[in-house]
Amino acid sequence: EDQVTQSPEALRLQEGESSSLNCSYTVSGLRGLFWYRQDPGKGPEFLFTLYSAGEEKEKERLKATLTKKESFLHITAPKPEDSATYLCAVLNQAGTALIFGKGTTLSVSS
């Protein structure tokens, strides 16, 4: 069964304190791994798609990487506006649905 597990559930950082979020996945043939950001009361906002091991994508202070079993979202020198829940998801076999993890809630204080 396809499954996504994210850790930690919650992470508190000081402004400028870099860290990484983990997403472990179990899927029969990866068709795409997705990272989304979700602010309270809002829908998820697309960040990155990764397709193969070794692939990396960057956007501002965020960098996503992918191995055969997990993905990392690295946050460099975070700012308070980076506070949000970060969701990881994989595409199912049929390519019609995303299977999400429970998310990591990041809080960055100044």
Place this chain on the structure above:
Amino acid sequence: DAGVTQSPTHLIKTRGQQVTLRCSPKSGHDTVSWYQQALGQGPQFIFQYYEEEERQRGNFPDRFSGHQYPNYSSELNVNALLLGDSALYLCASSLQNSPLHFGNGTRLTVT
């Protein structure tokens, strides 16, 4: 360019009632998917519509049904509401092989 819009934003219903949620996809998108997000959980796939047909369905009972119109807009209907149906209902639109774009959801509370 308007993104995915959902209505209403909030809704309170009583157990046993029926509810209809609406979604207009992002301009140019032809595929609509619905997800349920319980508090503290990731979104769970309900179903996907393409060319006015349900293309795939997640692990949800028949009380959950949907429809897609020729203009690609969509509705989610839930019958015989249960307390456990309280959640944020998210609509997402996409084109073939493109990432999902989500709306801000409808917060449904069942009392």
